[in-house]
Amino acid sequence: MHPPEAAGAAKKAVLVITSQVVRGGIGARGIVFALERLGHPVWFLPTILLPWHPGHGAATRIVPPDDGFAGIAEDLARSGKINEIGGIISGYLGSANQAAPIADLVTAIKADHPGVPYLCDPVIGDHGGLYVPAGTAAAIRDQLLPLADIVTPNRFELSWLADVPVDSEPEALAAARMLGRDRVVVTSAPALRRNAISNLLVGPRGALAAEHAAVPDPPHGTGDVLAGLFLSRLLEGLSDEEALVRAAGSTFELVARSVKKGADELLIAEEQQSLVRPMALVSQRRVLESVARA
Numbered sequence: 001m002h003p004p005e006a007a008g009a010a011k012k013a014v015l016v017i018t019s020q021v022v023r024g025g026i027g028a029r030g031i032v033f034a035l036e037r038l039g040h041p042v043w044f045l046p047t048i049l050l051p052w053h054p055g056h057g058a059a060t061r062i063v064p065p066d067d068g069f070a071g072i073a074e075d076l077a078r079s080g081k082i083n084e085i086g087g088i089i090s091g092y093l094g095s096a097n098q099a100a101p102i103a104d105l106v107t108a109i110k111a112d113h114p115g116v117p118y119l120c121d122p123v124i125g126d127h128g129g130l131y132v133p134a135g136t137a138a139a140i141r142d143q144l145l146p147l148a149d150i151v152t153p154n155r156f157e158l159s160w161l162a163d164v165p166v167d168s169e170p171e172a173l174a175a176a177r178m179l180g181r182d183r184v185v186v187t188s189a190p191a192l193r194r195n196a197i198s199n200l201l202v203g204p205r206g207a208l209a210a211e212h213a214a215v216p217d218p219p220h221g222t223g224d225v226l227a228g229l230f231l232s233r234l235l236e237g238l239s240d241e242e243a244l245v246r247a248a249g250s251t252f253e254l255v256a257r258s259v260k261k262g263a264d265e266l267l268i269a270e271e272q273q274s275l276v277r278p279m280a281l282v283s284q285r286r287v288l289e290s291v292a293r294a
Contacts, residue, residue: 012086012235013041015076015109017102018123018224019092020046025266026053026221027092031228033268037275038232043085045072048094053220053265054131063094073101077108085109086116087231090144091224092123093132099139106147117234120148121227122157130160150183150234152227158186166190169200169209173287176202183240185230187223197252199226200287201244207287210245212252212280215259219266226251229275241284249278256280 019027049062124137162175176184191198233243253274
C-alpha cells in the first residue's frame with residue numbers, strides 16, 4: 001500500500017473515474033465531495049453523464065465516444081503531473097470499451113509509483129440483477145479487477161464476480177477470498193444481527209465485520225461514499241480495520257440523517273460533518289477464517 005500521508009502534510013490527489021449526475025449524490029457527486037471535504041485534491045474522469053440516478057426514472061445518457069475517452073486517459077497517463085496522484089478509484093462504466101483505457105492508465109500510474117493504491121468499485125448490479133450490460137460487467141471483472149488493490153462489491157456483485165452464492169457470512173468470506181485481491185470490502189454483507197447492515201473486510205490480516213442498524217429505504221450512493229471514505233482513511237495511515245469502521249460510521253450517519261429529513265438523495269453537503277467526525281456507533285467483530293471455510 002501507498003505510504004500514509006504525513007501529519008500536517010498536503011494530502012495527495014485521488015483520481016476518480018466514474019459516473020456524473022446533475023442531481024443527486026451518486027457516483028462522482030458523492031465521492032468527489034467526500035474526498036475534497038477530507039482534504040484531497042481530486043482528478044475526475046467521467047464515464048457517463050446522467051441527469052439523475054436511473055432509479056428516479058428513464059433519462060438521457062451521454063457516454064463519451066470511445067476514442068475520446070481513451071484519448072483523455074492517454075493524456076493523463078502522459079501528464080507530467082501524474083506524480084500528484086496518491087490513490088485511484090474506478091466505479092460505474094458507461095461502456096465496456098472504457099475498461100481497457102482505464103487499465104492502461106492505472107498501469108501507467110503504478111509503473112512510476114507502485115505503491116499507489118487502486119480501488120475498484122465494481123458497480124454492476126444489486127439484488128435485482130445486473131444493471132449494466134453483461135459485456136461491461138465482464139470487462140470490469142476481466143480487465144480492472146486483476147489490477148485492484150482494493151475491491152468494494154456489494155453482496156450481489158461479489159456473487160456475480162466470484163460465480164458462487166453469497167447467502168451467509170461464511171459464503172461471503174469465501175467468495176471474497178476467491179477474488180484474489182489484497183483487500184475486499186463487501187458492502188451489504190449478510191449480518192448476524194437482525195435489521196442490521198454488515199460491511200465485511202477481508203484482508204491480509206484476516207476478516208472483520210463492521211455492523212450497524214439498517215436504515216429503511218436508504219438513498220442511492222452509499223457504496224460510492226463508503227469506497228471514497230475507506231480509501232481516504234487508508235491514505236491517512238489508519239489500519240484497515242480503523243478505516244473500515246470510520247468509513248462505515250460516516251456512511252451510516254449520513255444515510256440516517258438524510259432519511260430523517262425525508263430526502264430522496266444523500267444530503268452530503270448539508271450533513272458533511274458526518275464525513276469528518278462521525279458519532280454513530282458501529283460494532284466490530286473478528287470473523288474466523290476456519291469457520292468460514294468449514
